[in-house]
Amino acid sequence: MKSKLIVNVSPHLHKDESVSKIMWMVVISLIPAGVAGVLIFGLDALWVILLGIVSALITEWIIQLLTKRRVTILDGSAFLTGLLLAYNLPAKVPFWLPVVGSFFAIAIGKQVFGGLGQNIFNPALVGRVFLVASWPKYMTTFTPPQNFDAITSATPLAIIKEGRILEKISYLNLFFGNRGGCIGEVCIFALVLGALFLFIRGYISWHIPITYTVVVGLFTYIFGQKGLFTPPLRAGAGFGGDWLLHILSGGLILGAFFMATDYVTSPLTRCGQIIFGIGCGLITAIIRLWGGYPEGVSYAILMMNAATPIIDRYTKNRIYGTKI
Amino acid sequence: MNVAQFLTIFISAVFLYNVILSRFLGLCSFVAISKETKPAMAMSLAVMFVTTMSSIITWFIYRFLLIPFGLTYLRTISFILVIATFVQFVEMVIRKISPPLYRFFGIYLPLITVNCAVLGVAVLNVDMFFINGRAITGSFYYSVFQGICVGLGYALAMLLMSGIRERLDLCNVPKSVKEFPLAFIIASIMSLSFMGFNGFKF
Amino acid sequence: MKNLFKEFLKGIIRENPTFVLVLGLCPTLAVSTSVINGIGMGIAATFVLLGSNVIVALIKNIIPARIRIPCFIVVIATFVTITEMTMKAYSPALNRALGIYVPLIVVNCIVLGRAEAYAQKQTVLNSLFDGLGMGVGFTLALILISGIREALGSGKILGYTLVQKFEPAFVLGMPSGALLVIGLLLGFFNILKGRRE
Numbered sequence: 273m274k275s276k277l278i279v280n281v282s283p284h285l286h287k288d289e290s291v292s293k294i295m296w297m298v299v300i301s302l303i304p305a306g307v308a309g310v311l312i313f314g315l316d317a318l319w320v321i322l323l324g325i326v327s328a329l330i331t332e333w334i335i336q337l338l339t340k341r342r343v344t345i346l347d348g349s350a351f352l353t354g355l356l357l358a359y360n361l362p363a364k365v366p367f368w369l370p371v372v373g374s375f376f377a378i379a380i381g382k383q384v385f386g387g388l389g390q391n392i393f394n395p396a397l398v399g400r401v402f403l404v405a406s407w408p409k410y411m412t413t414f415t416p417p418q419n420f421d422a423i424t425s426a427t428p429l430a431i432i433k434e435g436r437i438l439e440k441i442s443y444l445n446l447f448f449g450n451r452g453g454c455i456g457e458v459c460i461f462a463l464v465l466g467a468l469f470l471f472i473r474g475y476i477s478w479h480i481p482i483t484y485t486v487v488v489g490l491f492t493y494i495f496g497q498k499g500l501f502t503p504p505l506r507a508g509a510g511f512g513g514d515w516l517l518h519i520l521s522g523g524l525i526l527g528a529f530f531m532a533t534d535y536v537t538s539p540l541t542r543c544g545q546i547i548f549g550i551g552c553g554l555i556t557a558i559i560r561l562w563g564g565y566p567e568g569v570s571y572a573i574l575m576m577n578a579a580t581p582i583i584d585r586y587t588k589n590r591i592y593g594t595k596i
Numbered sequence: 597m598n599v600a601q602f603l604t605i606f607i608s609a610v611f612l613y614n615v616i617l618s619r620f621l622g623l624c625s626f627v628a629i630s631k632e633t634k635p636a637m638a639m640s641l642a643v644m645f646v647t648t649m650s651s652i653i654t655w656f657i658y659r660f661l662l663i664p665f666g667l668t669y670l671r672t673i674s675f676i677l678v679i680a681t682f683v684q685f686v687e688m689v690i691r692k693i694s695p696p697l698y699r700f701f702g703i704y705l706p707l708i709t710v711n712c713a714v715l716g717v718a719v720l721n722v723d724m725f726f727i728n729g730r731a732i733t734g735s736f737y738y739s740v741f742q743g744i745c746v747g748l749g750y751a752l753a754m755l756l757m758s759g760i761r762e763r764l765d766l767c768n769v770p771k772s773v774k775e776f777p778l779a780f781i782i783a784s785i786m787s788l789s790f791m792g793f794n795g796f797k798f
Numbered sequence: 799m800k801n802l803f804k805e806f807l808k809g810i811i812r813e814n815p816t817f818v819l820v821l822g823l824c825p826t827l828a829v830s831t832s833v834i835n836g837i838g839m840g841i842a843a844t845f846v847l848l849g850s851n852v853i854v855a856l857i858k859n860i861i862p863a864r865i866r867i868p869c870f871i872v873v874i875a876t877f878v879t880i881t882e883m884t885m886k887a888y889s890p891a892l893n894r895a896l897g898i899y900v901p902l903i904v905v906n907c908i909v910l911g912r913a914e915a916y917a918q919k920q921t922v923l924n925s926l927f928d929g930l931g932m933g934v935g936f937t938l939a940l941i942l943i944s945g946i947r948e949a950l951g952s953g954k955i956l957g958y959t960l961v962q963k964f965e966p967a968f969v970l971g972m973p974s975g976a977l978l979v980i981g982l983l984l985g986f987f988n989i990l991k992g993r994r995e
Contacts, residue, residue, distance in 0.1 A: 339770055380978070383770075384781055390767040392760050393785050401788045405974070406967035555792070564795015571792025578786050581759035585633070618973040620827040624907055627820070669883060672901040673875035680868055712824045712905045719898045772988040773981075776820060780981030787974035 291388070294535075295348030297475055301466035302355060302530060308449055308459035312417045313363035317455045320370050321358040328354025328374040335383045349388045353377050356396035356531060359456020360523065360570070361403070364415045369407065373399040393577045394537050397570045404570075414452035427453045428521040429566040446520040457523040467529040476533045479545035480552075484528040485519055487553025492518040495561055518560065527569035528552070537577045544580075544587035551576045601734075602741055607796050609745035615713045616753040617787040622713035626754065627779050636758035637751070644747030646686075646708050647717050650679050651743025654718040655736055663729055675718045683708055717746045756786065802927045809931025815908045816939035817987050822908035825899045826940060827976040833956050836944030837937065838892045839899065842881050844933025846903050847912060849877040851929035854917040870913045871904065878903045908932060946979055947971060 310317045332350035336343045345351075354374045361370060377399025385391040404411045414427055428451055445451060449459030457463075470476045493515035518524070532538060532552055539548050552572045559568025615621045622643065629639045654675050662668050691698045708714060721742055725735040732738075760782055769778060815821050825843070829835045853873050861869045882900050885893045893900065903909065912932055917925040949955050951970030969975045 380781060380785070384773055384778065385764070386768045386770060390764070390769070392763070392782065393789075398785055398788070401791070402969060405788060405791060405969035405972060407965060408968070559792050562796055563793055564797070565792060568792050571789050574785070574789035575792070578756045578760065578789065581763040582633075582755060585759060585762075617977070620824045620973070620976070621902070623823045623827070624821065627823075669879065672879055672882065672904055673872065676871055676875050676904050677868070680871060712902050715905050716898060716902060719901050723898065772992060773985040774988075777981045777985035777988065780977050780984065784974045784977035784981060787972075787977055788969070791972070791974070 291349070292347040294475055295352050297473065298470065298530065299348060299352055299355060301469045301475075302352075302359070302456070304462035304465050305359065305456045305459055305526070306355070308462040309359070309363070309455035312449050312458060313415055313455060316415070317363040319367070320361055320363060320365060320455060321355065323367060324358030324361070324370040324374050325351055325354035327371040328357070328378050331375045331378040332383070335379060336387075339383070341387065344388065347388065350378060353382065353395045353399075356456075357399045359526060360396065360400045360454050362411065362414045362453075363455055364413070365410050369403060369410055373403045376402045389536055391536060392581070393574055394531055394534050397531060397574050397577075400570050401574060414454075416452055417450050417458075427451065427566065428517065429560065443516055443520060446517070451521070453521075454523060457526040460520055460525050463525045463529065467525075470529070476529065477542075477545070479542055480532050480538060480549040481528040483546050483549030484532055484552045484556075485524065487550050488524060488557050489515040489519050491554065491557035492561065495557070518557070522560070522567045523569040524556065527556075527573055532573050532576075537580060539580050539583045539587065541584070541587045541589055544583045547583055547587065548576050548580065551579065601738070604796070605738060605742050606745050607793055609742055610749040610752060611790045611793045612796060614749040614753055614787075614790060615716065615746050616750060617783055617790055619716065620712075621716040622711045622750060625708075625711055626750075626757065626783075627776060630754055630757040630779070631761055633755070633758045633762060636754045640747070640751035640754045642708060643711065643713060643750050644744070646679075646683060646711075646714050647747040647750075648740065648743040649682060649686075650675075650714050650718055651721055651739045653678055653682060655721060655739045658722055658726065659731055659736075663726075668729065671719070671722065672715075676715055679714055679718070713746060713750055717743055720746075753783075753786070757782065802923060805924055805927040806931040806934075809928065809933070809935040810938060811935070813932075814935045814939060815932055816936060816943075817984065819908075819911075820984070821911055822906040822936065823980070824902060825906060826936075826943060827973070827980060828899050829896050830940055830944035830947055830976060831951070831971050832948045833941060833944045835892070835895050836940035838885075838889070839896060840933070840937025840940045842885065842896075842900060843903055843906065843908070843936055844930070845881055846874060846877045846906075847909055847929040847933045847936075848926065849880075849929075850874045850909055850913055851917040851925040852922055854913045855920060855922045855925035858918045866918065867910075867914070870910060870918075874909050874913070875904050908936060943976070943979055943983065946983075947975060951975060 306321055310321075328350045329345050333343060333345045336345070354370075354377075357373050357377050358370055361373070377395040380402075381393055381395030381398035382388070382391045412430070428446065447460050449461070451458060467476070467481070471478070496514060496518065528549075532549070539545050552569075555572035555575055556568045559565060559571060565571075609615075613619055616623060616626045625639060625643075630636050657674060657678060658668075658671070662671060662674065667674075687698075721739040724742075725732055725738050757779070761779065764778065773781070809815065813819060816823070816826055822843075825839055829839045850870070850873050854870060857869075857873075878901060881903070882893070885896075885900060912929060916928050920928070945955060947970045949960060951966055951968060953959060953961070953964045953966040967975075970979065
């Protein structure tokens with residue numbers, strides 16, 4: 273046996289991971305949801321996804337050329353941003369919408385801050401809220417699922433917000449994505465598959481997504497029933513909201529597992545991550561129950577992104593023997 | 597006067613019509629002092645105190661001095677004078693009573709005189725809670741509460757912004773957007789995300 | 799004469815209150831949703847600047863140094879009140895559009911800043927031209943910002959449609975759009991400055 277003794281200083285552990293590899297793994301885990309979206313909404317969805325990705329890559333390339341930085345469009349991060357943005361769009365949008373959204377997401381959401389690893393906000397969500405604020409007409413016109421018997425084009429949350437009663441939609445329908453909505457958010461089954469893959473490979477931890485989902489569920493269960501705060505207060509008022517519906521509809525699963533867990537824009541410590549998850553959950557539920565918009569996931573995550581540096585500051589791990 | 601009204605004032609003053617991010621009041625101090633968390637917090641506390649107190653004082657002046665004598669056109673001039681005097685007075689008192697406290701936020705007090713947020717909340721109170729020259733029911737409580745909430749909104753924006761900017765100090769930000777431009781772009785994204793509370797109804 | 803002209807010009811480019819000194823941003827961002835509002839605000843602020851600069855330069859030798867700031871504020875507030883009442887009488891629509899930002903000219907840092915930094919040390923004529931230059935610079939900046947916001951945010955300028963079939967981005971008419979435009983413009987001017995140096 274040849275001697276393989278290498279004398280070296282610590283640390284000796286090496287993990288075969290890189291930013292780029294993690295990014296591509298997340299992309300892979302998102303593929304099932306995309307396939308489901310295309311199956312449900314038809315080929316339009318595929319075009320939106322492709323446009324989103326390609327324009328994100330091109331924007332990143334141009335900006336890195338202009339600012340004379342190293343061109344890193346193959347590290348997967350721009351690809352992931354474009355993909356996530358497209359997943360947050362309805363299937364039948366004009367072709368320029370994903371292009372403008374991706375451009376904004378990469379240029380303002382990421383490159384202005386100096387590129388990968390330095391952005392404060394999740395770029396894809398910055399792109400999405402920009403589009404919602406600019407062209408609400410396109411962003412809230414959903415197409416009905418085409419392959420199954422079409423039920424309704426409005427999203428379940430929008431129907432509840434308008435005070436109408438949800439008809440003919442079972443939890444199973446919601447679970448497999450037979451409903452109106454954005455491309456990547458509808459098929460919970462596919463999203464859970466992807467998330468499981470990330471869990472098992474250890475790329476995401478349970479802290480943010482699980483606390484986020486549980487808080488939304490709990491809050492909508494307690495306050496979801498109309499009339500908790502309208503006097504007279506009666507015993508047991510409130511409890512019994514449809515929490516499962518709130519978890520299964522809207523962009524909660526996509527947001528909680530794939531966007532709130534972004535390494536760059538979420539807190540570093542476990543404790544911080546739990547605070548982050550709880551904050552996201554509370555804001556989402558409050559917007560859904562009392563806000564003007566039917567859905568609040570993207571706003572909740574962005575608000576908590578803004579709070580991340582402060583959370584990090586106060587949840588720093590104490591070095592043994594020092595004061596904070 | 598009911599709970600729902602107070603909650604609506606809270607949400608709209610802190611998030612929806614945040615003094616800084618939506619009404620743009622106190623923007624100068626926001627951009628200038630939000631580089632580090634500590635001074636940002638001192639400034640926010642000072643602003644909160646002054647907005648609350650000036651809401652109380654200006655309400656009494658408007659209700660018992662300007663309206664009865666038909667002098668409402670002197671609103672701007674009287675408010676700013678009273679606020680300036682009050683701030684000066686507080687500064688003197690703090691300097692006398694507690695030098696450490698003075699060192700903590702005394703230097704920010706003179707700045708507050710010309711902070712639009714303080715005059716802004718006084719004018720807003722008058723616009724919102726007096727109809728046709730008469731105080732609506734609960735007007736005083738609403739005014740004071742709005743003063744507190746505007747201060748809270750200021751503090752929230754300050755806290756978030758200073759945290760973000762402290763972190764950005766370690767980042768390799770493009771030279772052309774360093775400092776002011778980036779601060780505005782971050783504020784813009786924060787403002788976008790606070791729009792999630794649009795149409796809040798309790 | 800040449801000297802006075804220089805005093806006038808410096809407020810427009812070299813010491814532009816908005817883009818170079820970064821002062822008085824509250825009204826700049828709040829009322830710049832349309833060009834007409836921007837012009838209205840610009841004229842109102844210019845009038846106040848002119849008036850306060852001239853009066854401060856006139857009375858600079860009378861007022862004690864220690865209470866000069868309150869004195870300046872009273873002078874400024876007087877002009878603001880005049881502006882507010884005039885606007886209410888002759889253009890109620892504009893007054894309503896500008897809302898609380900008219901009384902807030904009192905605390906506009908440009909006005910107090912010029913009184914403190916310039917008018918109290920200079921002659922009346924110099925102060926007059928300085929105020930005029932600063933006012934025009936402020937108005938031009940407002941027109942630039944509101945022009946961008948109105949064109950992209952509603953597809954129109956002064957009520958005329960620019961390009962058919964253009965889908966305006968509503969966000970530019972909102973507060974976050976204002977912050978974005980000023981941020982990008984400041985960045986843009988920084989790049990220009992970097993080129994020149």
